[in-house]
Amino acid sequence: MNAEFKLLTEFLQGHDEVSDSISEEDIQEQERRLGKPFPAALCEYYKRFGRSQYITQNCNNQYEPMTLHDIFVPDPDFFTTDKGFLVFYQCEESVIYCGIRFSDLKKEDPPVYLCAWNNPDWSLENESLTNFLVSKALIQLGVEDRLPYWVIFDESMWGLSDYLTYWGLSDLQYEIQETSSLQAWRIFCKDGVIFLFEMAIGENEDDILAVYLASFNRESIASLLERTTQDRQLPDYRTNLG
Numbered sequence: 117m118n119a120e121f122k123l124l125t126e127f128l129q130g131h132d133e134v135s136d137s138i139s140e141e142d143i144q145e146q147e148r149r150l151g152k153p154f155p156a157a158l159c160e161y162y163k164r165f166g167r168s169q170y171i172t173q174n175c176n177n178q179y180e181p182m183t184l185h186d187i188f189v190p191d192p193d194f195f196t197t198d199k200g201f202l203v204f205y206q207c208e209e210s211v212i213y214c215g216i217r218f219s220d221l222k223k224e225d226p227p228v229y230l231c232a233w234n235n236p237d238w239s240l241e242n243e244s245l246t247n248f249l250v251s252k253a254l255i256q257l258g259v260e261d262r263l264p265y266w267v268i269f270d271e272s273m274w275g276l277s278d279y280l281t282y283w284g285l286s287d288l289q290y291e292i293q294e295t296s297s298l299q300a301w302r303i304f305c306k307d308g309v310i311f312l313f314e315m316a317i318g319e320n321e322d323d324i325l326a327v328y329l330a331s332f333n334r335e336s337i338a339s340l341l342e343r344t345t346q347d348r349q350l351p352d353y354r355t356n357l358g
Contacts, residue, residue, distance in 0.1 A: 266337075341353070
């Protein structure tokens with residue numbers, strides 16, 4: 117499953133309001149203020165989701181989009197060696213910023229680079245701006261308890277393959293393939309539920325640190341916990357389903 121804006125639009129349909137979008141005029145005004153054009157994918161993202169209550173809330177040590185008016189071009193005092201980036205995303209608590217090279221701004225879907233306060237050099241984060249924006253939004257929706265119903269599985273004896281088999285995700289048709297250089301997450305969407313697997317980066321690709329489920333639909337998420345045809349019992353979990 118491709119990480120496209122259509123996926124986010126369909127998932128949030130009926131929940132986001134029209135007022136959550138940003139006008140093209142506002143985007144053009146910010147482009148003029150910064151003296152830099154925005155890539156088509158970035159413009160489309162802010163037009164659709166620029167004020168979404170589910171995506172733009174302050175995150176708890178997670179990557180989050182800057183508001184349109186907070187997007188910036190580094191000044192001479194910015195800590196990076198290379199100042200030639202349009203900075204639009206951040207992980208505020210960890211002082212991490214994500215940006216697009218000036219030379220890539222006219223590309224429709226440019227790569228995204230990352231810098232951190234303890235490293236003055238930019239490194240490639242994702243080959244695709246669209247993939248970056250959609251993947252990070254789904255992680256925010258799943259991890260930050262922003263949706264009405266959620267379930268969290270902490271680290272257990274189960275690995276990724278156990279969960280994928282149990283929930284019928286093994287054929288990977290429901291996976292959103294994140295193209296990040298650091299494969300910290302596996303992301304799936306099925307029947308209105310977001311499945312997030314926080315990976316333990318190491319030699320064993322089956323090891324996970326936690327599993328997050330989130331949905332607007334109580335019945336869909338509850339059914340994942342109530343399967344009676346399985347010969348295995350899910351590990352312990354936390355939930356607000358009651």
